[in-house]
Amino acid sequence: MARTRTRPDPEPRRPRTVLLVLLLAAVALISVDLSGAGSPARTVAATVLGPLESGAHRLLSPFGVEVFATRDRLREENAALAEDNARLRGLVATSGIDRARLAEYDRLAQYADAAGLETVTAHVVGVGPAQTFRRTVTLDAGTARGVRRDMTVLGADGLVGRVVSATRTNAVVLLLVDADSVVGARVGGDHELGMVRGDGSLSGAGRLTLEVLDRQAVPEKGGTIVSWGSRNGVPYIAGVPIGRVEKVVESPRDETAEVTVAPFVDFSALDAVSVVVGARAGS
Numbered sequence: 001m002a003r004t005r006t007r008p009d010p011e012p013r014r015p016r017t018v019l020l021v022l023l024l025a026a027v028a029l030i031s032v033d034l035s036g037a038g039s040p041a042r043t044v045a046a047t048v049l050g051p052l053e054s055g056a057h058r059l060l061s062p063f064g065v066e067v068f069a070t071r072d073r074l075r076e077e078n079a080a081l082a083e084d085n086a087r088l089r090g091l092v093a094t095s096g097i098d099r100a101r102l103a104e105y106d107r108l109a110q111y112a113d114a115a116g117l118e119t120v121t122a123h124v125v126g127v128g129p130a131q132t133f134r135r136t137v138t139l140d141a142g143t144a145r146g147v148r149r150d151m152t153v154l155g156a157d158g159l160v161g162r163v164v165s166a167t168r169t170n171a172v173v174l175l176l177v178d179a180d181s182v183v184g185a186r187v188g189g190d191h192e193l194g195m196v197r198g199d200g201s202l203s204g205a206g207r208l209t210l211e212v213l214d215r216q217a218v219p220e221k222g223g224t225i226v227s228w229g230s231r232n233g234v235p236y237i238a239g240v241p242i243g244r245v246e247k248v249v250e251s252p253r254d255e256t257a258e259v260t261v262a263p264f265v266d267f268s269a270l271d272a273v274s275v276v277v278g279a280r281a282g283s
Helices: 011-033 040-063 065-069 071-115
Strands: 117-127 136-139 152-154 159-166 171-175 182-187 192-198 208-212 224-227 241-251 256-263 272-279
Touching: 071 117, 071 152, 071 272, 182 208, 182 241, 208 241
Parallel strands: none
Antiparallel strands: 117 136, 117 272, 136 171, 152 159, 152 272, 159 171, 182 192, 182 224, 192 208, 208 256, 224 241, 241 256
16 A cells, blocks of 8 residues: 655745745835836836835834834933933932921021011031131121121021121131130020030030029029020020020039030031021011
């Protein structure tokens, strides 16, 4: 019995053959295109080979032709996305600082409104060198904005210091904690008078020393210290919070008391401040 030979199925070869034909058709179309835009040959070729060109496009797309064509565009988009991500990360990192600064602005504005003060808001842009033994900061506001020497400088929590010099664009402030700073103060509800001196420290451990003028008037622990005020408010206006009595050490023998005051202002983290440039009309 003769064995019947089975012929291979030609079907699997068809896609390869069709692809080859389409590629040749595309080359032919390009050649015809070079012959001129209005030639009859080009018109016939476009009519006959147009569908073949579309088919070739569909067949070649899965093989990555479009991917190579758009690689530069994707690279540009990725670079743009990376830049946006970096910008967003920067915004997140500074959002806490911005919120804290806005809160300071609000508190400064509320205090100025309540006290009827005309103020100029400024930012600390520099700190005096420690080797000068003077605790100063530089502000980004000067005479061009009405800031002058011997003006009171306020923080959101209380008294910061006074302006000791000013240029058109900047001002230098002597801080309350400077060892050479002496500020008249009132103590507690009895408003006893005293003098407050700094210890030269900018850290959170920095303290003020209060000397009460009446040695018989010993302030109580926890009492609030406010500024006494100078004539015409120069260099200090009256009633600005300075700090709280933290410790009282009495000496009956000398009839004196050593009073330590914790300042309300954190001088190691100064940012936004207000310079009192005058009083509002009607205040």
